[in-house]
Amino acid sequence: MYKEASEALARSHAALSETHEKLNYSTSHDPATGLLNREAFMVTWLVWAEMKNVTCCS
Structure with missing residues (x-):
C-alpha cells in the first residue's frame, strides 16, 4: 500500500x-x-554585469 x-x-x-x-x-x-525575451535578457545581463562589475550608462 505505501509502496504504490x-x-x-x-x-x-x-x-x-x-x-x-x-x-x-x-x-x-x-x-x-x-x-530569450526582453525581460529574461535584461535579468541575465544584469546578473552578468554585477558579477563582472560592469556599469551601464555612466
Whole structure:
C-alpha cells in the first residue's frame, strides 16, 4: 500500500517538475525564435554585469 502511494507520488512529482520547467522556458523565451525575451535578457545581463562589475550608462 505505501509502496504504490510512494510510486504515485514520485510520478506526480516528476510530471509537476517537467511542467514547471516547460512553463519557465515558455515565460522567458520568444516562441517564434527561441531566444530569450526582453525581460529574461535584461535579468541575465544584469546578473552578468554585477558579477563582472560592469556599469551601464555612466
